[in-house]
Amino acid sequence: GIQVEQSPPDLILQEGANSTLRCNFSDSVNNLQWFHQNPWGQLINLFYIPSGTKQNGRLSATTVATERYSLLYISSSQTTDSGVYFCAVEPEGNTGGFKTIFGAGTRLFVKA
Amino acid sequence: GAVVSQHPSRVICKSGTSVKIECRSLDFQATTMFWYRQFPKQSLMLMATSNEGSKATYEQGVEKDKFLINHASLTLSTLTVTSAHPEDSSFYICSARTENYNEQFFGPGTRLTVL
Numbered sequence: 001g002i003q004v005e006q007s008p009p010d011l012i013l014q015e016g017a018n019s020t021l022r023c024n025f026s027d028s029v030n031n032l033q034w035f036h037q038n039p040w041g042q043l044i045n046l047f048y049i050p051s052g053t054k055q056n057g058r059l060s061a062t063t064v065a066t067e068r069y070s071l072l073y074i075s076s077s078q079t080t081d082s083g084v085y086f087c088a089v090e091p092e093g094n095t096g097g098f099k100t101i102f103g104a105g106t107r108l109f110v111k112a
Numbered sequence: 113g114a115v116v117s118q119h120p121s122r123v124i125c126k127s128g129t130s131v132k133i134e135c136r137s138l139d140f141q142a143t144t145m146f147w148y149r150q151f152p153k154q155s156l157m158l159m160a161t162s163n164e165g166s167k168a169t170y171e172q173g174v175e176k177d178k179f180l181i182n183h184a185s186l187t188l189s190t191l192t193v194t195s196a197h198p199e200d201s202s203f204y205i206c207s208a209r210t211e212n213y214n215e216q217f218f219g220p221g222t223r224l225t226v227l
Contacts, residue, residue: 030214031214031215033215033216035218040220041150041203041205041220041221041223042218042220042221043156043205043207043218045215045217045218048214048215050214086155086156088156088216090214099158099161100146100158100207100216101158102155102156102157102158103155104154104155105155107153
Protein backbone atom coordinates (compact mmCIF):
# COMPACT_ATOMS: atom_id res chain seq x y z
CA GLY A 1 0.00 0.00 0.00
CA ILE A 2 0.91 3.64 -0.15
CA GLN A 3 3.56 4.94 2.24
CA VAL A 4 3.31 8.41 3.77
CA GLU A 5 6.44 9.78 5.40
CA GLN A 6 6.64 13.00 7.34
CA SER A 7 9.72 14.89 8.38
CA PRO A 8 11.06 15.95 10.73
CA PRO A 9 9.44 13.73 13.38
CA ASP A 10 10.09 16.30 16.09
CA LEU A 11 10.75 20.02 15.92
CA ILE A 12 11.45 22.62 18.59
CA LEU A 13 11.20 26.26 17.61
CA GLN A 14 11.71 29.56 19.33
CA GLU A 15 8.62 31.73 19.12
CA GLY A 16 8.77 33.85 16.00
CA ALA A 17 10.79 31.36 13.96
CA ASN A 18 9.73 29.90 10.62
CA SER A 19 9.61 26.23 9.71
CA THR A 20 8.86 23.82 6.89
CA LEU A 21 7.26 20.42 7.37
CA ARG A 22 7.45 17.84 4.64
CA CYS A 23 5.19 14.98 3.55
CA ASN A 24 6.36 12.43 0.98
CA PHE A 25 4.00 9.82 -0.46
CA SER A 26 4.92 6.79 -2.47
CA ASP A 27 2.05 6.67 -4.98
CA SER A 28 -0.42 8.92 -6.77
CA VAL A 29 -3.15 10.44 -4.64
CA ASN A 30 -6.61 11.87 -5.19
CA ASN A 31 -6.61 14.02 -2.09
CA LEU A 32 -4.18 15.37 0.46
CA GLN A 33 -4.97 17.16 3.69
CA TRP A 34 -2.90 18.75 6.44
CA PHE A 35 -4.20 18.66 10.01
CA HIS A 36 -3.10 20.09 13.33
CA GLN A 37 -3.88 17.96 16.37
CA ASN A 38 -4.07 20.15 19.43
CA PRO A 39 -3.09 18.98 22.93
CA TRP A 40 -6.70 17.92 23.60
CA GLY A 41 -6.71 15.60 20.62
CA GLN A 42 -8.91 17.60 18.27
CA LEU A 43 -7.87 17.44 14.62
CA ILE A 44 -8.16 20.80 12.95
CA ASN A 45 -8.31 21.04 9.16
CA LEU A 46 -5.51 23.23 7.87
CA PHE A 47 -5.48 22.63 4.15
CA TYR A 48 -7.16 20.47 1.57
CA ILE A 49 -4.47 20.56 -1.11
CA PRO A 50 -4.17 17.71 -3.64
CA SER A 51 -2.07 20.06 -5.79
CA GLY A 52 -0.94 23.65 -6.00
CA THR A 53 -0.36 26.26 -3.30
CA LYS A 54 -2.67 27.71 -0.68
CA GLN A 55 -2.21 30.24 2.08
CA ASN A 56 -4.14 30.92 5.24
CA GLY A 57 -2.66 33.59 7.48
CA ARG A 58 0.75 32.48 8.77
CA LEU A 59 0.35 29.06 7.23
CA SER A 60 0.78 28.02 3.65
CA ALA A 61 1.06 24.71 1.85
CA THR A 62 2.31 23.46 -1.47
CA THR A 63 1.72 20.07 -3.05
CA VAL A 64 3.70 18.91 -6.08
CA ALA A 65 1.66 15.87 -7.03
CA THR A 66 3.94 14.82 -9.90
CA GLU A 67 6.87 14.60 -7.48
CA ARG A 68 4.75 13.13 -4.68
CA TYR A 69 5.40 15.56 -1.88
CA SER A 70 3.73 18.33 0.04
CA LEU A 71 5.16 21.08 2.22
CA LEU A 72 3.57 22.97 5.09
CA TYR A 73 5.10 26.33 5.95
CA ILE A 74 4.64 27.95 9.32
CA SER A 75 5.83 31.54 9.61
CA SER A 76 6.29 33.61 12.76
CA SER A 77 5.49 30.62 14.92
CA GLN A 78 3.49 31.06 18.14
CA THR A 79 3.22 28.88 21.22
CA THR A 80 -0.32 27.99 20.18
CA ASP A 81 1.12 26.33 17.07
CA SER A 82 2.44 23.54 19.29
CA GLY A 83 0.98 20.11 18.69
CA VAL A 84 1.20 17.40 16.07
CA TYR A 85 0.89 18.09 12.37
CA PHE A 86 -0.43 15.26 10.22
CA CYS A 87 -0.42 14.78 6.49
CA ALA A 88 -3.17 12.46 5.22
CA VAL A 89 -3.67 11.17 1.68
CA GLU A 90 -6.33 9.31 -0.24
CA PRO A 91 -4.63 6.96 -2.71
CA GLU A 92 -5.61 7.24 -6.37
CA GLY A 93 -7.81 4.47 -7.69
CA ASN A 94 -8.99 3.78 -4.18
CA THR A 95 -11.33 0.84 -4.52
CA GLY A 96 -11.92 0.83 -0.78
CA GLY A 97 -13.88 4.06 -1.01
CA PHE A 98 -12.17 7.22 0.20
CA LYS A 99 -9.69 5.44 2.45
CA THR A 100 -7.32 7.95 4.02
CA ILE A 101 -3.80 7.09 5.10
CA PHE A 102 -2.07 9.22 7.73
CA GLY A 103 1.60 9.93 8.09
CA ALA A 104 3.28 9.50 11.46
CA GLY A 105 3.13 13.23 12.13
CA THR A 106 5.54 15.99 13.07
CA ARG A 107 5.50 16.91 16.75
CA LEU A 108 6.09 20.66 17.09
CA PHE A 109 6.90 22.53 20.27
CA VAL A 110 7.19 26.30 20.16
CA LYS A 111 9.05 27.86 23.08
CA ALA A 112 8.08 31.28 24.42
CA GLY B 113 -16.11 24.43 8.01
CA ALA B 114 -18.29 21.44 8.74
CA VAL B 115 -18.79 20.36 12.35
CA VAL B 116 -18.61 16.81 13.67
CA SER B 117 -19.45 15.96 17.26
CA GLN B 118 -18.65 12.88 19.32
CA HIS B 119 -20.20 11.64 22.52
CA PRO B 120 -19.04 10.85 25.11
CA SER B 121 -15.71 12.68 25.20
CA ARG B 122 -14.40 10.41 27.91
CA VAL B 123 -15.58 7.09 29.30
CA ILE B 124 -14.27 4.73 31.94
CA CYS B 125 -15.76 1.26 32.11
CA LYS B 126 -15.16 -2.11 33.69
CA SER B 127 -13.70 -4.99 31.74
CA GLY B 128 -16.40 -7.03 30.02
CA THR B 129 -18.88 -4.22 29.51
CA SER B 130 -19.87 -2.65 26.19
CA VAL B 131 -19.44 0.99 25.31
CA LYS B 132 -21.21 2.95 22.56
CA ILE B 133 -19.67 6.04 20.98
CA GLU B 134 -21.76 8.36 18.82
CA CYS B 135 -20.50 10.45 15.93
CA ARG B 136 -22.74 13.13 14.43
CA SER B 137 -22.33 15.52 11.53
CA LEU B 138 -24.08 18.65 12.74
CA ASP B 139 -24.42 20.83 9.67
CA PHE B 140 -24.04 18.50 6.71
CA GLN B 141 -25.11 15.08 5.56
CA ALA B 142 -22.32 12.53 5.74
CA THR B 143 -22.60 9.74 3.22
CA THR B 144 -19.36 8.26 4.53
CA MET B 145 -18.01 8.18 8.05
CA PHE B 146 -14.73 6.78 9.31
CA TRP B 147 -13.57 5.45 12.65
CA TYR B 148 -9.96 5.76 13.75
CA ARG B 149 -8.00 4.64 16.75
CA GLN B 150 -5.00 6.47 18.13
CA PHE B 151 -2.56 5.24 20.75
CA PRO B 152 -0.43 7.73 22.75
CA LYS B 153 2.18 9.50 20.63
CA GLN B 154 1.16 7.55 17.54
CA SER B 155 -0.67 8.34 14.35
CA LEU B 156 -4.30 7.62 13.51
CA MET B 157 -5.09 4.12 12.34
CA LEU B 158 -8.22 3.62 10.24
CA MET B 159 -10.47 0.97 11.76
CA ALA B 160 -13.45 1.01 9.42
CA THR B 161 -15.37 2.94 6.83
CA SER B 162 -19.14 3.14 7.03
CA ASN B 163 -21.61 4.26 4.41
CA GLU B 164 -25.16 5.20 5.30
CA GLY B 165 -27.48 2.25 5.03
CA SER B 166 -24.84 -0.38 4.32
CA LYS B 167 -22.44 -2.56 6.25
CA ALA B 168 -19.15 -1.11 7.37
CA THR B 169 -15.88 -2.04 5.70
CA TYR B 170 -13.30 -3.04 8.28
CA GLU B 171 -9.55 -2.75 7.91
CA GLN B 172 -7.41 -5.82 8.12
CA GLY B 173 -6.86 -6.89 11.71
CA VAL B 174 -9.93 -5.12 13.10
CA GLU B 175 -12.47 -7.51 14.62
CA LYS B 176 -15.91 -6.67 13.25
CA ASP B 177 -17.66 -8.57 16.04
CA LYS B 178 -15.81 -6.58 18.65
CA PHE B 179 -16.16 -3.15 17.08
CA LEU B 180 -19.74 -2.87 15.87
CA ILE B 181 -20.43 0.04 13.55
CA ASN B 182 -23.86 1.32 12.60
CA HIS B 183 -24.41 4.20 10.16
CA ALA B 184 -28.17 4.43 10.52
CA SER B 185 -28.68 7.91 9.10
CA LEU B 186 -26.86 10.55 7.09
CA THR B 187 -25.89 12.35 10.28
CA LEU B 188 -25.15 9.58 12.77
CA SER B 189 -22.71 6.71 13.05
CA THR B 190 -22.09 4.67 16.19
CA LEU B 191 -19.17 2.53 17.28
CA THR B 192 -19.85 -0.07 19.96
CA VAL B 193 -16.89 -1.68 21.67
CA THR B 194 -18.26 -5.00 22.89
CA SER B 195 -16.90 -6.89 25.88
CA ALA B 196 -14.23 -4.27 26.38
CA HIS B 197 -10.83 -5.23 27.77
CA PRO B 198 -7.96 -3.06 29.03
CA GLU B 199 -6.15 -3.42 25.69
CA ASP B 200 -9.11 -1.64 24.04
CA SER B 201 -8.24 1.50 25.99
CA SER B 202 -7.43 4.14 23.42
CA PHE B 203 -8.48 7.41 21.81
CA TYR B 204 -11.23 6.81 19.24
CA ILE B 205 -11.87 9.47 16.60
CA CYS B 206 -14.55 9.65 13.93
CA SER B 207 -14.62 11.68 10.76
CA ALA B 208 -17.19 12.40 8.09
CA ARG B 209 -17.37 13.49 4.49
CA THR B 210 -19.98 13.86 1.75
CA GLU B 211 -19.97 12.83 -1.87
CA ASN B 212 -19.47 16.43 -2.93
CA TYR B 213 -16.94 17.26 -0.25
CA ASN B 214 -13.52 15.71 -0.58
CA GLU B 215 -12.34 16.97 2.78
CA GLN B 216 -12.75 14.91 5.91
CA PHE B 217 -13.88 16.62 9.09
CA PHE B 218 -13.05 15.11 12.45
CA GLY B 219 -14.87 14.81 15.72
CA PRO B 220 -13.13 15.77 18.99
CA GLY B 221 -12.48 12.15 19.92
CA THR B 222 -13.47 9.81 22.75
CA ARG B 223 -10.96 8.64 25.31
CA LEU B 224 -11.86 5.13 26.45
CA THR B 225 -10.32 3.63 29.57
CA VAL B 226 -11.16 0.03 30.43
CA LEU B 227 -10.33 -1.01 33.97
